[in-house]
Amino acid sequence: MRVGVPKEIKKNEHRVGLTPTAVREYVAHGHTVSVQTGAGLGAGFTDEDYTRAGAELVADAPTIFANADMIVKVKEPQKVEWEMLREDQILYTYLHLAPDPEQTKGLLASKCAAVAYETVTDARGGLPLLAPMSEVAGRIAVFSAAETLLKHNGGMGLLFCGVPGVAPARVLVLGGGVVGLNAARMAMGLGAEVVVLERSIPRMAYIDEVTNGRVITRYSSIGAIEEEIVKADVVIGAVLVPGAEAPKLIKREHLARMKPGSVLVDVAIDQGGCFETSHATTHEDPTYTVDGVVHYCVANMPGAAPRTSSEALNNATLPFGLALADHGLEALKKDPHLARGLNVLKGEITYPAVAEAMGLSW
Numbered sequence: 001m002r003v004g005v006p007k008e009i010k011k012n013e014h015r016v017g018l019t020p021t022a023v024r025e026y027v028a029h030g031h032t033v034s035v036q037t038g039a040g041l042g043a044g045f046t047d048e049d050y051t052r053a054g055a056e057l058v059a060d061a062p063t064i065f066a067n068a069d070m071i072v073k074v075k076e077p078q079k080v081e082w083e084m085l086r087e088d089q090i091l092y093t094y095l096h097l098a099p100d101p102e103q104t105k106g107l108l109a110s111k112c113a114a115v116a117y118e119t120v121t122d123a124r125g126g127l128p129l130l131a132p133m134s135e136v137a138g139r140i141a142v143f144s145a146a147e148t149l150l151k152h153n154g155g156m157g158l159l160f161c162g163v164p165g166v167a168p169a170r171v172l173v174l175g176g177g178v179v180g181l182n183a184a185r186m187a188m189g190l191g192a193e194v195v196v197l198e199r200s201i202p203r204m205a206y207i208d209e210v211t212n213g214r215v216i217t218r219y220s221s222i223g224a225i226e227e228e229i230v231k232a233d234v235v236i237g238a239v240l241v242p243g244a245e246a247p248k249l250i251k252r253e254h255l256a257r258m259k260p261g262s263v264l265v266d267v268a269i270d271q272g273g274c275f276e277t278s279h280a281t282t283h284e285d286p287t288y289t290v291d292g293v294v295h296y297c298v299a300n301m302p303g304a305a306p307r308t309s310s311e312a313l314n315n316a317t318l319p320f321g322l323a324l325a326d327h328g329l330e331a332l333k334k335d336p337h338l339a340r341g342l343n344v345l346k347g348e349i350t351y352p353a354v355a356e357a358m359g360l361s362w
């Protein structure tokens with residue numbers, strides 16, 4: 001199969017669809033891979049890295065789109081990209097179609113087969129191609145909180161890890177899923193006192209086990225939240241209710257009870273945020289303060305680490321991508337988890353939540 005990797009064109013997107021390591025695997029499977037010149041530079045991969053891995057370099061995106069049987073990307077196609085897609089072509093990338101009718105219509109018009117990373121499943125009911133970005137975001141959340149706690153960044157002037165004789169930060173994590181556990185373990189590693197509030201009892205047992213009881217778990221109730229926020233120096237919001245907007249667990253009136261200069265990191269901001277006072281921010285201007293509490297609500301946290309994020313994403317996307325390249329759409333018949341990734345085929349929506357969002361009955 002001819003596989004094409006265009007340079008990402010969405011603003012501030014520096015990740016790349018295939019790393020040189022992944023290209024080598026596709027080439028070893030007998031596929032030809034065309035990579036747009038400079039596609040990997042933002043993630044630290046040079047054109048030479050790609051040619052060494054067996055890719056051919058192509059100067060412009062239209063040539064990549066014109067000659068590929070499968071396009072591998074990171075972000076959803078922009079208008080200029082979906083207009084280049086065509087029937088008999090596979091698109092393999094993050095799509096997030098439900099809130100994006102314009103893109104959905106564009107993909108339908110192209111008649112391409114669009115496989116979305118975010119709806120591919122695994123045997124445990126998880127979303128294996130979303131998990132790597134949650135791992136990155138959970139870990140970045142702790143670095144960002146530690147930075148924001150410093151005085152010159154608007155925080156209370158507390159050193160996250162403390163020093164001998166002075167207590168470290170107390171960190172409250174709301175939601176102990178992939179983001180939450182990664183944040184909790186990172187905070188624990190930096191010496192913080194960590195409490196995770198969760199609703200899933202098996203998940204709390206798991207967190208207790210993997211952290212050797214060093215992370216305190218509590219059932220997430222209104223009372224537990226109210227008790228914990230007054231003690232916290234940092235609160236990391238990491239809840240997810242699949243398919244729904246994030247529940248607003250911290251209300252505006254709670255802020256006045258929190259320590260002045262404490263920090264809220266709302267990782268769930270991409271689902272609307274779990275603090276009532278959250279609104280999305282950017283890496284360029286990541287924080288703002290409400291009632292003395294500093295808010296960090298960057299909607300694209302993994303974007304700060306395109307190198308790590310590209311590699312982690314490729315580790316997860318590679319086996320499914322190779323199956324698509326080896327077998328074409330037949331791969332969907334062989335693997336029901338990959339089949340759940342198919343969102344659009346031959347001008348039809350093939351994923352229930354996207355159909356519902358477009359007002360179509362399923």
Ligand code: NAD
Pocket residue numbers: 131133134137174175176177178179180197198199200203220238239240241246247249266267268269270271298299300301302
């Ligand atoms: P996940 O499904 O692995 O974990 C969510 C957890 O929240 C689950 O364990 C669930 O039991 C728990 N939960 C649900 N309701 C709760 C409540 N009321 N109180 C406490 N816990 C509750 O999801 P995840 O992969 O960890 O993602 C978490 C959020 O982070 C999502 O909104 C995701 O989209 C977002 N995210 C954001 C970025 C970013 O850059 N901002 C990056 C990656 C993920």
